[in-house]
Amino acid sequence: MDKFETLTGIAAPMPLVNIDTDMIIPKGFLKTIKRTGLGVNLFDEMRYDRQGNEIADFVLNQPQYRSAQILVAGDNFGCGSSREHAPWALADFGIKSVISTSFADIFYSNCFKNGILPIVLPQEAVDVLMKDAEKGSNARMIVDLEAQTVTTSEGESFSFEVDSFKKHCLLNGLDDIALTMEKKPSIDAFEEKAAQARPWV
């Protein structure tokens, strides 16, 4: 996994609330057995008509947002299905951070496994960032994971919270499984104890 340190990029505004993972990557694209190549189908049903032509007014089709690396989105982003294809598609498109007032639990956790930083901020802060994102490609937002801040193109800064373990993994691009494997003695000990206590499992 790539390390996430500081990101300076264009932010695309998506004020719609409850953007679900079916919107982010419709089911037709879940049939892949790979993790890559989904960026072209990110937000497919909002982004293209049935002939495959781009829908001009969809935010990521607008010239100023085509290379966006940040999404500023409405409440409860990523709700619904657990499909990790959603962060795979976002990452493959080039999105590295999503900012909202809240995220669905599974999506939130899936982001960290794929080098994407989801940022939760209060409504007032998201409102300011949404306005900043609306300025288009002239505006560059800065996300600093180490300092835990988001800064608008005008220099207004907001601090965010992030779990220290998740932060550590993202900053260093660490692989969860390898980390857990180091704790194998604890897992083995637990299994032995559990086999005594709950032999029917």
Next chain:
Amino acid sequence: MSGKTLYDKIWDAHVAHEAEDGTCLLYIDRHLVHEVTSPQAFEGLRLAGRPVHAPDKTIAVPDHNVPTTLDRAKGIENEESRIQVDALDTNAKEFGVHYYPVSDVRQGIVHIVGPEQGWTLPGMTVVCGDSHTATHGAFGALAHGIGTSEVEHVLATQTLIQQKSKNMKVEITGKLKPGVTAKDITLAVIGETGTAGGTGYVIEYCGEAIRDLSMEGRMTVCNMAIEGGARAGLIAPDDKTFDYVKGRPHAPKGAQWEAAMTWWKTLKSDDDAHWDKVVTLKGEEIEPVVTWGTSPEDVLPISAVVPAPDSFDGGKVGAAQRALEYMGLTAGTPLSDIRIDTVFIGSCTNGRIEDLREVAKVVEGKKVADGVRAMIVPGSGLVRAQAEEEGLAEIFEKAGFEWRLAGCSMCLAMNPDQLAPGERCASTSNRNFEGRQGYKGRTHLMSPAMAAAAAVTGHLTDVRTFT
């Protein structure tokens, strides 16, 4: 110090390692696997040369892509779907996990197969790369969906890296009125809390109306905990739970059963347990409900009218506007005037035998309305067999329903069972998102009884006044 909730107790019994910052390795008792969210995880193991840590605790079954038409033995036409199902077949055999292939009568939706085969037991931790894993919470298990990276993590280590969620109690007091079911409870709760109301919480459902539900009904309630944003939903086990579990193929037997029962009976929240959030609904006030929009929180009693977007606040105004446009509805229209083209009865929410019995009660001796396509997709091969044995299948076929083989089918339409653009469906599934049941398809969620009534009348219908 206050007492513990049921969630606290199951959590505590499964912590294999706790770091100083509170990050835990939670041990997983059952890992359910289906074909859509697992191929990349198995591939990851293969690339790293890792085995499955506990193949005996891993259960694989294809469900999302499988055709539900009677001719499915001829194979899957869509190449990508076929590759995905074949990949599960290869992976299950190569890694030596329990496996129910498409040809096995026990095959079905993973969340129906798990409980049916006795894999799901009280007090367990159960995960699956599928958000509706919450279903298994009905047994007093801690069950939730995970992403594919976590599927790989569980396959490799039988643990998950977790932070503990907060505790939320959802109490449904009193008795339900006739015509009101588990589906109405779970939708009404989401209508009350919103789809983000449960974010960060594990919900315990309790109260007389929950106790009164069958195991099937409890599974329906817990299944949709995720639609309320909760990590998991669970219900304390009781005699109904134990009766359901006893004798299932993978349930404990003999002395092990007795030992299990001793622990299982302790699996309830202490009276002085701490709750971070409490929601209470009166069972007798819950009406049969339907959804009108494109989020499960867009729920109203069938007696209501389509709401006006400006009756909402904040970001919901725009969302409601977009939803009405997508759904082709006008504010002020009585919900019961909405005509439908399709009826879908099935899914991990409502594809169990009791759901089918409810449908049979409503449609017996009646006909599906002209021009309505109505299908019933049992949740497993065994549910299908039981429905045939009880004579339900005959009632469905006489009424004009298509009687299908088991699978996820039109709940998410990854197989050929899809809505055409603009088609409107009365559905017993769990999500009414844009495009969920087919591109530009329009979904109204409701109970099996309500969907059955809609099939007969051709429009959304109050099952209480349906004769």
